[in-house]
Amino acid sequence: MERFSKSLMAGVFIAGAAVGAAAALLYAPKSGAQTRKDLRKFSKRTVDKIDDLQNDVRGQITDWVEDVSGVIEDGKSRLKKMIQTA
Numbered sequence: 001m002e003r004f005s006k007s008l009m010a011g012v013f014i015a016g017a018a019v020g021a022a023a024a025l026l027y028a029p030k031s032g033a034q035t036r037k038d039l040r041k042f043s044k045r046t047v048d049k050i051d052d053l054q055n056d057v058r059g060q061i062t063d064w065v066e067d068v069s070g071v072i073e074d075g076k077s078r079l080k081k082m083i084q085t086a
Contacts, residue, residue, distance in 0.1 A: 028035060 030038070
């Protein structure tokens with residue numbers, strides 16, 4: 001069985017993507033201006049969703065760090081009390 005190199009496979013992939021993109025443009029049901037407008041709307045909605053997700057993740061991580069920090073501080077104070085009483 002013949003093995004294909006990575007560069008050959010990448011070239012085939014890129015060529016296939018170019019052919020697919022050309023076919024999509026030729027058979028597009030909308031005009032170029034409408035398609036660009038739709039793409040702008042889609043990209044704006046996607047960016048907004050990603051921003052919301054980033055803020056949610058940041059908030060969850062901040063809460064988690066605060067919780068873990070509290071547990072660590074509590075453990076440190078308990079350990080100090082144990083050492084002092086020993």
